[in-house]
Amino acid sequence: MPRTSERGGPQTRARILEVANRLFLERGYEAVTVAEVAREAGVSSVTVFNHFARKEDLFLDRAADAADLLRAAVRDHAPGIDVLTSLQDMTFRLSDERAPLSGLSAHAIPFFRTVAGSPALIARARAIGSELQSALAEELTQDPAFDGDGGLLAAFFIAGYSAVLVETVSRRIDGEPDEAVAKDHRDRLGRLFTALRDGVVAR
Structure with a gap:
């Protein structure tokens, strides 16, 4: 060739x-x-x-995109909109658009099946999660409008979003209807942010 x-x-x-x-x-x-x-x-x-x-x-080529989304949610939120609301709006937008990072895209099932079948990809995905947590924590500590514990919020957000993502993909792989899974995905995101606001950010 x-x-x-x-x-x-x-x-x-x-x-x-x-x-x-x-x-x-x-x-x-x-x-x-x-x-x-x-x-x-x-x-x-x-x-x-x-x-x-x-x-x-x-294969796991969207780590930079995910980091950019997190940074933008912290840096670019509108006046009067707190960081947590900005993060929530970003995750809802990914869900509504069925973007690849939501696990709801048309290509999510074969992608995640391939990841699940590879110890190397699983290990790299976990490392990416840690990198994203560090990137978000760094942004939060530099945001003068945020006076909470940035490291703690980043840890809970990344862990929570990962849990929602894995559950969503697992249900789609099991053959559950996409619309029902998408609705539950968004509902679970809402519960995640309620928990973050009441349990991590609230003083």
């Missing part, structure tokens, strides 16, 4: 991601090597690692 230009920037990255995701979903994460992804994408393995720090990031 002829090699494509390896200086394509975002286009090269997108091509690598498309190939990697297709191969991982078809054959399982553990059965595919980086060299195979590179060959199929028409680039070198070095180019793959220029775009992705580790193999796991070829």
Whole structure:
């Protein structure tokens, strides 16, 4: 297969991601090597690692998007809107849009089945959760409008959102109707934020 230009920037990255995701979903994460992804994408393995720090990031590629959403919820909330409400609005928006990070997208089931079948992806997902918690805690401590315990709120939020996400995906994998799962997903998010406001932020 002829090699494509390896200086394509975002286009090269997108091509690598498309190939990697297709191969991982078809054959399982553990059965595919980086060299195979590179060959199929028409680039070198070095180019793959220029775009992705580790193999796991070829599949769990939305960590940066999640971190950006958390930072924006803290930095960009409107005057008169507290941080917790901003975070809640962000999670509700993901739910309503059935975005990939909500677990409600059309591609969520095969994606999470692949993650569940790979110890390496499970470990990386847990590490990403820890990284997101640290990023949120850092933003909260720098927000002059927030006077609560940023580290504690970040820990509870990430753990709570992860619990809602896992339950949502598990129910969809089990074949429950999407509309019912989506409604319960949003309801559980509401209960999460009620608990956070009453149990973590309230003084």
